[in-house]
Amino acid sequence: MTHTPAVVVRDLRVRFGDVEAVSGVDLTADSGQATALLGRNGAGKSTTMKVLAGVVPPTAGAVSVAGHDAATDALGVKRVVGYCPDVGGLVPRATPWEHLQLTARLRRVDDWEERGRDMLERFELGDVAHRVVGGFSHGMSRRLSVVLAALHEPAVLLLDEPFDGVDPLGVEATLEVVADARARGACVLLSTHLRDLALKACGTAVVLRGGNRVAAMQAAELTGEAYRALLD
Amino acid sequence: MPSSTDAWSDALRDTGHLVAFRSRTVRRRGALVAGVVVMLGLTVLFALGPGSLHAGGELGDLLDTLVDSLTGNVGAALLGTLVLSITSSMSSGGGRELLSRSEAAIHPISARTEHLGALALSPLNLAWFIQMWGLLAVVALVAPPGRLVSAQVVAVTWILAATALGQAIGWAVEGVRRTPHGVLVVRVGGGLVVAAVVLLHLTGTLSSLVRALPTTWIADAMLGERWYAVALGLLVLAGLAVVLGARPAAWALGLPPREELRVQSGVHEARPVPVPRWGSADRALLRRLDRGSVWRSIGMRRGLIVLGAGPGLLALVAGLQWSTVIVLPGLTASGAALLFAVNAWCLDGKGMVWRETLPVPAADVFAARATVIAECMVAVSGVTVLLAVLRNGLPPLVTGLSVLACWLVVVVQILATAMSWSVRSPYSVDLSSPRATPAPHAAMAAYAGKLSLVTTMTALLFTGAAATPVAWLPIAMAVPFLAWSTWKLRRARRRWLAPVERARIVLTVAAV
Numbered sequence: 001m002t003h004t005p006a007v008v009v010r011d012l013r014v015r016f017g018d019v020e021a022v023s024g025v026d027l028t029a030d031s032g033q034a035t036a037l038l039g040r041n042g043a044g045k046s047t048t049m050k051v052l053a054g055v056v057p058p059t060a061g062a063v064s065v066a067g068h069d070a071a072t073d074a075l076g077v078k079r080v081v082g083y084c085p086d087v088g089g090l091v092p093r094a095t096p097w098e099h100l101q102l103t104a105r106l107r108r109v110d111d112w113e114e115r116g117r118d119m120l121e122r123f124e125l126g127d128v129a130h131r132v133v134g135g136f137s138h139g140m141s142r143r144l145s146v147v148l149a150a151l152h153e154p155a156v157l158l159l160d161e162p163f164d165g166v167d168p169l170g171v172e173a174t175l176e177v178v179a180d181a182r183a184r185g186a187c188v189l190l191s192t193h194l195r196d197l198a199l200k201a202c203g204t205a206v207v208l209r210g211g212n213r214v215a216a217m218q219a220a221e222l223t224g225e226a227y228r229a230l231l232d
Numbered sequence: 233m234p235s236s237t238d239a240w241s242d243a244l245r246d247t248g249h250l251v252a253f254r255s256r257t258v259r260r261r262g263a264l265v266a267g268v269v270v271m272l273g274l275t276v277l278f279a280l281g282p283g284s285l286h287a288g289g290e291l292g293d294l295l296d297t298l299v300d301s302l303t304g305n306v307g308a309a310l311l312g313t314l315v316l317s318i319t320s321s322m323s324s325g326g327g328r329e330l331l332s333r334s335e336a337a338i339h340p341i342s343a344r345t346e347h348l349g350a351l352a353l354s355p356l357n358l359a360w361f362i363q364m365w366g367l368l369a370v371v372a373l374v375a376p377p378g379r380l381v382s383a384q385v386v387a388v389t390w391i392l393a394a395t396a397l398g399q400a401i402g403w404a405v406e407g408v409r410r411t412p413h414g415v416l417v418v419r420v421g422g423g424l425v426v427a428a429v430v431l432l433h434l435t436g437t438l439s440s441l442v443r444a445l446p447t448t449w450i451a452d453a454m455l456g457e458r459w460y461a462v463a464l465g466l467l468v469l470a471g472l473a474v475v476l477g478a479r480p481a482a483w484a485l486g487l488p489p490r491e492e493l494r495v496q497s498g499v500h501e502a503r504p505v506p507v508p509r510w511g512s513a514d515r516a517l518l519r520r521l522d523r524g525s526v527w528r529s530i531g532m533r534r535g536l537i538v539l540g541a542g543p544g545l546l547a548l549v550a551g552l553q554w555s556t557v558i559v560l561p562g563l564t565a566s567g568a569a570l571l572f573a574v575n576a577w578c579l580d581g582k583g584m585v586w587r588e589t590l591p592v593p594a595a596d597v598f599a600a601r602a603t604v605i606a607e608c609m610v611a612v613s614g615v616t617v618l619l620a621v622l623r624n625g626l627p628p629l630v631t632g633l634s635v636l637a638c639w640l641v642v643v644v645q646i647l648a649t650a651m652s653w654s655v656r657s658p659y660s661v662d663l664s665s666p667r668a669t670p671a672p673h674a675a676m677a678a679y680a681g682k683l684s685l686v687t688t689m690t691a692l693l694f695t696g697a698a699a700t701p702v703a704w705l706p707i708a709m710a711v712p713f714l715a716w717s718t719w720k721l722r723r724a725r726r727r728w729l730a731p732v733e734r735a736r737i738v739l740t741v742a743a744v
């Protein structure tokens with residue numbers, strides 16, 4: 001029996017008008033593993049994540065997410081993925097509970113209320129579950145985005161900058177979500193600028209530069225010096 | 233410490249910088265220039281055209297009757313301009329902003345600059361243009377030959393003064409709204425004013441009160457020998473209103489926006505998942521989310537209420553004929569579309585990316601958004617029609633069919649146009665402030681001009697149909713309009729369904 005990784009990306013290219021945001025990324029990520037996606041601003045990390053989430057179609061290349069082709073079956077991709085976008089990601093005049101309700105309903109998750117309540121408590125959002133998110137701080141919005149990505153226990157969990165502006169308790173809760181997802185056999189892809197947290201959460205690391213993959217290694221091998229050398 | 237003159241010159245300079253900054257972000261300069269030329273051309277047409285109308289026979293008699301009825305109502309028209317300026321600035325939280333609150337936060341922008349910016353943006357408003365054109369047309373009709381230019385000079389100076397006065401009063405009301413219990417005070421005050429107007433009308437004293445106001449004197453004086461003194465006086469009044477308006481602006485902008493903060497911190501207990509009688513529960517949930525995004529926004533809620541009640545009250549109090557009422561649904565629905573629908577995806581703001589990750593067919597998302605937009609337009613224009621029915625009673629068959637057909641046509645027309653614009657030219661905007669607009673100001677002016685022109689011309693065609701005895705004519709006329717709009721709507725939907733187009737829209741609206 002051949003082993004198929006949960007995420008397979010071959011020569012991914014994404015073009016926005018004259019700008020090529022991603023120019024030939026190759027990537028594989030296995031179930032039960034967490035992979036860090038590292039690189040400088042504009043390296044193509046967030047665009048790659050958006051393609052994997054089914055938000056942006058690939059211009060060229062092959063992208064398979066849990067067996068679904070991102071180019072032809074974006075809806076199938078969305079069903080198996082939980083995605084925390086890098087910026088915002090929340091409807092400003094809806095409450096956290098309404099966000100959870102919508103995501104659970106559209107993914108056909110029954111009896112989600114208890115888990116939703118529990119996750120909001122873990123991320124210290126229980127008190128604001130029925131307030132519109134437009135008044136949230138950046139850190140609160142980030143924490144809620146992680147909750148929304150993980151609520152339905154997706155086969156592929158995509159976290160784009162989940163630690164950005166988040167307090168230490170929120171960081172711990174996010175690391176727990178990653179560990180839980182790995183434990184139940186999900187594939188986790190985590191994009192961040194914070195190397196130390198990436199190493200803590202992930203077993204493998206992929207470094208992007210200028211829209212290309214420049215390295216893929218065990219996270220433990222990615223020392224500070226090695227990382228800096230890959231960025232320049 | 234800088235003198236007052238220095239502070240004003242700094243504010244003027246800063247306003248210039250902000251206007252220049254905004255104008256550099258205009259995407260289609262050719263279209264902007266064309267739009268300005270069209271608007272100026274229409275203004276000249278309305279100011280001079282009606283004065284040269286001459287006709288004989290029945291049409292001439294009709295024109296004479298129209299001029300006779302308008303001659304005594306120029307003062308009321310002037311008052312209407314002032315009321316509209318006040319209502320407009322009140323409903324937009326004091327006035328529009330040159331830079332959004334989050335963009336402006338990092339810059340040292342004074343309250344004077346905000347005030348001047350809001351004044352500069354006042355004309356970029358559908359209601360303002362329609363009112364101005366209406367007033368210029370009325371003055372052109374009643375001014376005797378040889379007095380037209382001087383009367384129009386006075387009318388223009390009155391428009392300037394009314395805009396500046398309206399702005400100052402709008403800031404003052406916004407200041408009151410931002411005090412503790414201020415929202416309640418403004419709501420009760422507004423309700424009392426409306427109740428007083430209705431009561432005066434019912435007791436038959438409204439007309440005499442309006443005639444006793446100084447606007448009647450201005451209307452008489454603009455046609456007399458000393459028109460220049462009136463124009464000069466109005467210019468001084470406009471200048472004073474601009475200078476004095478900075479005080480309530482500074483007061484209002486120095487206070488926390490309580491109503492917005494209350495909405496942001498307010499509790500909205502979740503309701504169970506809807507179980508619709510027909511259609512899918514997913515779509516019902518999407519519609520509920522979209523409705524929440526509209527009605528929980530201070531600016532949109534306030535705008536929809538004003539659009540629903542304002543023209544409706546006018547129809548109720550002034551006793552507008554059905555030939556005039558038929559134009560109103562198009563204008564009020566256009567106003568509703570201009571609150572958010574011309575950039576429909578901006579309702580989601582940065583949450584657009586998250587919405588796009590939900591496993592729901594793109595067609596359902598489009599259908600839910602279009603339905604909610606149509607609901608808003610039908611609601612506000614429906615109030616106008618309903619109040620007109622209360623005032624005038626049920627219209628004759630052909631007139632009634634014309635009103636209904638026209639109403640349906642303009643709603644579908646505006647929906648198709650708004651969805652097309654939303655797909656073609658999405659913008660990233662933050663609508664948390666009632667002072668924000670769903671698209672850049674130049675685009676808003678173009679949208680307002682196009683919507684008002686198209687819907688008014690359509691309504692005029694149906695007014696013609698209402699004047700005939702042929703009952704099937706308005707229905708037959710509606711068919712090609714509806715077919716064309718449906719085709720446009722389906723084209724916008726097709727573009728939305730294309731993954732690459734949708735990704736462009738999502739990334740633009742979410743600004744990522």
